[in-house]
Amino acid sequence: METEIVNTQALKKYYKLGNNTVKALDGVDFKVKEREFIAIIGKSGSGKSTLLHMIGGLDSPTAGKVFVGGRDLGEMDREQLAIFRRRNIGFVFQNYNLVPDLNVYENITLPVELDGTPVDREFVDEILRLLNLEEKREAMPNTLSGGQQQRVAIARAIASKPAIILADEPTGNLDTASGHDVLGLLRSVARQFQQTVVLITHDQDIAQLSDRIVHIEDGRIVRGSGNYAGK
Numbered sequence: 078m079e080t081e082i083v084n085t086q087a088l089k090k091y092y093k094l095g096n097n098t099v100k101a102l103d104g105v106d107f108k109v110k111e112r113e114f115i116a117i118i119g120k121s122g123s124g125k126s127t128l129l130h131m132i133g134g135l136d137s138p139t140a141g142k143v144f145v146g147g148r149d150l151g152e153m154d155r156e157q158l159a160i161f162r163r164r165n166i167g168f169v170f171q172n173y174n175l176v177p178d179l180n181v182y183e184n185i186t187l188p189v190e191l192d193g194t195p196v197d198r199e200f201v202d203e204i205l206r207l208l209n210l211e212e213k214r215e216a217m218p219n220t221l222s223g224g225q226q227q228r229v230a231i232a233r234a235i236a237s238k239p240a241i242i243l244a245d246e247p248t249g250n251l252d253t254a255s256g257h258d259v260l261g262l263l264r265s266v267a268r269q270f271q272q273t274v275v276l277i278t279h280d281q282d283i284a285q286l287s288d289r290i291v292h293i294e295d296g297r298i299v300r301g302s303g304n305y306a307g308k
């Protein structure tokens with residue numbers, strides 16, 4: 078039987094603003110199987126980023142549980158959570174978040190260095206090749222196009238060999254063609270290294286590249302299409 082790598086149970090995140098309560102997530106049961114490539118789609122303010130942050134242990138829920146790889150994130154203290162995140166989860170954000178003073182190779186290996194684990198140079202070389210970044214290894218981020226910068230951010234997310242990659246609008250700043258290229262590469266690299274991907278998008282065309290689309294509206298999952306078989 079396939080294992081669930083992500084499992085949220087009755088997940089709620091409420092924000093209090095004065096006398097109002099914003100129900101960013103309002104009872105979300107969300108399951109992801111290992112090696113699935115899932116797109117979460119929904120309008121602005123529907124709760125997509127909040128859900129991704131909860132799965133990534135970047136923020137804690139008001140109620141409910143989040144399990145990642147069978148571990149209950151709510152049972153971990155801050156330090157345990159930080160280590161768990163560094164070793165198991167790769168993040169890709171819309172604005173790349175590259176360190177401007179470090180070149181491409183240094184950006185990619187930074188999280189591994191910070192974790193104090195030896196860099197697997199052959200693995201990084203392979204990622205660079207798969208993401209068509211071999212010739213940019215020494216380049217500084219400000220000399221790269223948006224698509225190239227996003228590929229570096231993906232390489233960085235993959236370099237620590239996380240089981241799961243969480244991507245928040247990874248193609249949001251790219252033109253359509255670059256967005257599709259970047260997504261295609263993310264998909265093939267994730268498949269090659271047997272990684273699970275959960276990505277947020279506004280874009281139906283991008284979502285169509287996934288195994289399964291989950292629709293979120295007003296903090297609730299309203300529809301999930303497809304099956305777990307993968308493509």
Ligand SMILES: Nc1ncnc2c1ncn2[C@@H]1O[C@H](COP(=O)(O)OP(=O)(O)OP(=O)(O)O)[C@@H](O)[C@H]1O
Nearest residue numbers: 092099100101119120121122123124125126127128
């Ligand atoms: N730190 C916060 N404090 C108060 N309200 C917040 C906070 N973070 C998010 N919210 C609210 O929670 C709701 C869900 O926000 P979220 O960022 O998850 O939506 P989203 O679907 O990712 O939107 P977008 O596509 O615009 O990024 C929104 O109404 C938002 O205003």
